[in-house]
Amino acid sequence: MQDKPRNSADLWSGLAFAALGAYITAEAWQWEYLGPEGPGPGFLPLWYGIAMLALSLGLVAANVMREREPRAPGVAWGEVGRALGVWLALVACIALFRLLGFVISFGLLCFFIVAVMYRRRFALAALVALAGSAGFYVLFPFALGVALPAGVFGF
């Protein structure tokens, strides 16, 4: 990815860091830098904000100046899509905790991963989901006394 000068990962991540650096610098600017008792809350953030901005702009500039290589390997979007699919499933699972509780939501997450992401048989996916949920329920609330998020069904 480093070989691609424009639209590359380095370019976009550099821009994201530059935006974050600018935000940190702007926020830190509003806080006291140096007071009568010494450095204020804006002292260190101002410096690491400026450093982040400078480094990220350097990263972006280095990329822009590099020559374009048309045959450089691109992003494998299929692989990224799979990873992001699991991430979205995790986000959905967390969002469902309040409604369905940990046991059911986690079971659904397991089912999705086994059946959809790994394309295993539905029966196997259901078995993993059931065993996973039951295992966590038995191990944490019962054996270890660790509370799990509860939903409208009370578990």
Added chain:
Amino acid sequence: MEIITGLIQGFAVALEPANLFWCFAGVLLGTAVGVMPGLGPPATIAMLLPLTFSMNPASAMIMLAGIYYGAKYGGSTTSILLNVPGESASVVTCLDGYQMARKGRAGAALGIAAIASFIAGTVGVLGLMLVAPPLAKFALAFSSPEYFALMTFGLAMVVLLAGRSLAKALLAMLLGLWIAGMGMDPFSSISRFTFGRMELLSGIDFVVVAIGVFALGEVFCNMEKREAADMVPVPKGLRNLLPTMQDMKDCRFAFANGSIVGFLLGVLPGGGSTIASFISYGLEKAVSSRRELFGTGVIEGVAAPEGANNAETGGALVPLLTLGIPGSGTTAILLVALVMWGFKPGPLFIADNPALFWGLVASMYIGNVMLLILNLPLVPLFAQLLRLPLYVLHPLILGVSLVGVYSVSGSSFELALLAVFGLLGYLMRKLDYPSAPLILGLVLGGGLERALRQSLMMSEGSLDILVQRPISAFMLSLAVLVLATPLIGRLNAWRVRAVEQDEG
């Protein structure tokens, strides 16, 4: 005399039945984690950390340390049998270990890896025991400027050896500093970077970031390829695990080399077990009379790196326990664990908590013996762990991560943050940003800012205080030199080679 008294006290703690059990559980789990590629000690320790809060701190520390050094024993198994390193520290073991396996000497390779790990691991603990107390006494003279300089040097070392691009490693470290700065400023009570959220006033819990970046990031990366779900074939017939007398004779220098190189690099922040194993292998090859055979299945080529990566553990605990400065992602998590249990790693740690320090040292001697006993006869059993389907392992890691974070906070907001940091961990891996500087920046950020502000208060705002005191001036000069290394062509070439080896 002080050491002997401490060690007797330590064995009294470590030999308590509960501590023996947790030591065994730690080394067993560590070996299992080490065997399985794609699940490392930092992710495992981060996931289990919340579950240890209700435990006795000594037992919990003994268990977490057991995972840390146990993983290094386990890492060699897949390197030798499958040419797939279970841990990055076992990458170099593939070179000769796998060739030995191909020649039908897998048993001897596994046996010598366990024996070298035992010898060097024990030497590493011996080094920890001998070096830590005097270093702690020396560090009693440290004040805020020295601590600031020491943390800066530690961060510079980790940044130097964390990634191919120094700019990216620095950006990751700055991101960690920013996250550490979120919440109420302890000096002025001004809220910083809270986005108007009450939940962020007390800052972001380290556990959420560590589990998200290490455990979830690793899972998302591993799940990119569906074919990885297939089981890996494990060779059968792993008998005759004891090396011959000739093998032991051939490895005499390798045992010493691995022990010394591993311990010394462990003490150095950022050195890490992977670099220690490569340097030890290189040294072994350089002095060997049959150096041309290295890479074709030479037994010293297994003993030296396996010894080095185990001796490194004892070395890495020296700066962690005596100065409160971690040198890697895993030791950063151990530092946070100690702080969460109410301890303050630093010069007074050993004097204030002799039972914990000496108990940990003694448990590492015991743990190394347990690992030797476990690894010699049970290697075929551990190898079977590779048959665990990833479609079972990955949901399991996600579940333990969710429960771990929820058990600390009981808050849905923190679970949402976990998802955010999981995505960050994945993106950092994809975009080639190293995660160790982020974690170090996060762990040291609060202390670094406090030390800097206290130093400047002492000097009424003058930065001269940082360069007028000899220790802090020396450390800061070293930090500048370290960060200037990439500007020197040959040194940068060495740095990039070391980093590439670390990444496997």
